[in-house]
Structure formats: C-alpha cells, structure tokens
Amino acid sequence: MDFSQIKMVxxxxxxxxxxxKHQVSPRFFEIFAALQQKNIQFVAASGRQYHSIVDKLSPIKEDILVIAENGALVKEKEHELLVTPIQQHLKDELLGIIEEIEGAHAMLCGKYNAYFDEKSASFLGDLKEYYSNYEIHKNLRDVTDQIIKIAVYHNKNAExxxxxxxxxLEHLLKVxxxxxYWVDLNHSDAHKGYALDKLMKDHGLASHEVMVFGDYNNDLEMLELSDYSFAMANAHPNVKKVAKYETASNDDYGVERILEQLV
Incomplete structure (x- = not known):
C-alpha cells in the first residue's frame, strides 16, 4: 500500500x-513523535468522555484533535470545534424506556461531566474507567446539564x-x-463519521489522505470516509465488512504495526 499521501490518522x-488492559503502549508514543515530524495530524475518536480520552493520551494532549462521545464533542486543545447535544425533550422519554430494560444502567453524558444514578453504584469501578469526571444523582431527571450522549451499560452483553x-428508536437518534457492555444514544448527527467529515473539510483533506482504525459499530461511519480504513483482528463482524483492510488485534499492536509502515 502507498501511504505517501496520508496527512491524518x-x-x-x-x-x-x-x-x-485499557493502556496505550509506549510504542505508540514513539511513533507519534515520528508522525509529528511528518506533519501528520493525529485524531483520537472515541465513545469515551473527553477527559477520559485526554487522560489516556496525556503526554500528547496538546498536539492532537479529539472526537469524544461518539462525535458529539470535537476539540482541539481548549477550543470546541463541534458540539451536538441530544434534544432536551428526548432525555426523559429515553430514561423511561431504559428503566424498563432488565439489567440496564443509564449514564447521562454532558460535555465534561457524566451523571450516574444510585442504582449504578455497584458498577462504579467498571464505569470509572470510561468516565473520570462524574456525579451520582438520586434521579437522573433532575440533571440540568446539556446532555450530548446517553450511554447504557449491561454487565453481560449490551447487543x-x-x-x-x-x-x-433509530429514526429519532443514533443507536x-x-x-x-455498551449501547450509546446520540443525536442523529452526533457520530464519528459526521465529526470526521467536518475535520476533513476544515483541513481540506480527501479520502486518500486519511487513515482510520476501528473495532466496533460506532466506528462504521468514519471508516467509510477513508480509502485506508483498517478493522482490528478483534473487530465486530460489521466493522470487518466495511473496512477496506485488516490489521492485528489491539493486544498485538495492530495500530502501531500499520503506523510504523506509514512513518
């Protein structure tokens, strides 16, 4: 493959x-330095909370773009490039539906803070991995923050x-x-593809200039935007169908292996 025109990863x-183990490898940070030398922009795109993403990438957080909450929030340093909240009138309706699902736990995600209810306290150890800034409320309907995602957790299998x-509900919002363990609910325009499309337009980039990696269904739209889209070996079957290429698993340095070829 010819990676000579790649300008964004x-x-x-x-x-x-x-x-x-939810860790970024030292190998990646070494490669990142080489990406910088080649003036290749790096974008972290996740369903995670913004603070959780930059905590994982703390050494380079001033030098990257961040697509958080599945594309509902896009930031460069302290500058918000895109914010796409869930319509306020849908919040209580969605909470009512989720409460009827056995074993389901809802998390409301503001731009910089997550909100759990007291029923989720037993799972707090698991949830803190993804939401480092949070509050616990007796009733989530009392939360007045602007909500950009509702994350629904099941401790066995969310799908x-x-x-x-x-x-x-897919006619109303992104499901x-x-x-x-997770199903995410976002505004219909709040997905990684919509966010990446904005970044590509802002930077004047075409599909052959962008390399994308993903493993789950919330990555599908952004994978479709790139001529160099890679599914991880551990990816969901839907992702392997959409991605043009496949790389090794996340435990076998799948991203790093391709980036080493790039640099």
Missing part, C-alpha cells in the same frame, strides 16, 4: 489503540440485552452498540 480508543429494546 484517526483511531478509536477501546479495542483499537488501547489494549485489553443481546439492550440493543433489541432500543433499535426501534450504536459501542462495545461488549
């Missing part, structure tokens, strides 16, 4: 750049236990299985 975090109850 975009990668998902969990299951992609992060290994199974099997949560998605069937929410998929009929994405974003991981083994």
């Amino acid at each position: 975009v990668t998902d975090m969990d299951g992609t750049l992060l290994n199974s 099997a236990h949560i998605y069937p109850a929410l998929k009929d 994405k299985v974003s991981g083994l």
Whole structure:
C-alpha cells in the first residue's frame, strides 16, 4: 500500500489503540513523535468522555484533535470545534424506556461531566474507567446539564440485552452498540463519521489522505470516509465488512504495526 499521501490518522480508543488492559503502549508514543515530524495530524475518536480520552493520551494532549462521545464533542486543545447535544425533550422519554430494560444502567453524558444514578453504584469501578469526571444523582431527571450522549451499560452483553429494546428508536437518534457492555444514544448527527467529515473539510483533506482504525459499530461511519480504513483482528463482524483492510488485534499492536509502515 502507498501511504505517501496520508496527512491524518484517526483511531478509536477501546479495542483499537488501547489494549485489553485499557493502556496505550509506549510504542505508540514513539511513533507519534515520528508522525509529528511528518506533519501528520493525529485524531483520537472515541465513545469515551473527553477527559477520559485526554487522560489516556496525556503526554500528547496538546498536539492532537479529539472526537469524544461518539462525535458529539470535537476539540482541539481548549477550543470546541463541534458540539451536538441530544434534544432536551428526548432525555426523559429515553430514561423511561431504559428503566424498563432488565439489567440496564443509564449514564447521562454532558460535555465534561457524566451523571450516574444510585442504582449504578455497584458498577462504579467498571464505569470509572470510561468516565473520570462524574456525579451520582438520586434521579437522573433532575440533571440540568446539556446532555450530548446517553450511554447504557449491561454487565453481560449490551447487543443481546439492550440493543433489541432500543433499535426501534433509530429514526429519532443514533443507536450504536459501542462495545461488549455498551449501547450509546446520540443525536442523529452526533457520530464519528459526521465529526470526521467536518475535520476533513476544515483541513481540506480527501479520502486518500486519511487513515482510520476501528473495532466496533460506532466506528462504521468514519471508516467509510477513508480509502485506508483498517478493522482490528478483534473487530465486530460489521466493522470487518466495511473496512477496506485488516490489521492485528489491539493486544498485538495492530495500530502501531500499520503506523510504523506509514512513518
């Protein structure tokens, strides 16, 4: 493959750049320095909260673009480039539907703060990995912050236990299985593809100038924008169908292997 025209690298975090222990490898940070020398822009694109993403990429956070909350928030340093909240009138309706799903736990995601209810406290250890800034409320309907995503957690399998109850809402908003335990609800325009398309237009980039990595269904739209789209070996079957290429797993340096070829 000819990578000579690549000017931007975009990668998902969990299951992609992060290994199974939720770690970024030292190998990646070494490659990042080489990307900078080649003036190749790096974009971290995740369903995670903004603060959680930059915590993982703390050494380089001043030198990257961040697509957070599945594209509902896009930032460069302290500058907000895009914010796409859920319509306020939908919040309580969605919470009511989620409360009827056995084993489901809803998290409201503001731009910089997440909100859990007291019923989720038993899962707090798991949730803090993805939401480093949070508050616990007795009733999520009392939260007045602007909400840009509702994340729904199931401790066994979100695709099997949560998605069937929410998929009929896809005419109203984005319903994405974003991981083994998660289904995410966003505004219809709040997805990684919409956010990446804006960045590509802002930077004057075409599909052959962007390289994208992903592993789950919330990565599909951004993978479709690139001529150099890579599914991880551990990716969901839907991702492998859409991506043009495949790389090794997130535990076998799949992203780093391709970036080493790039630099």
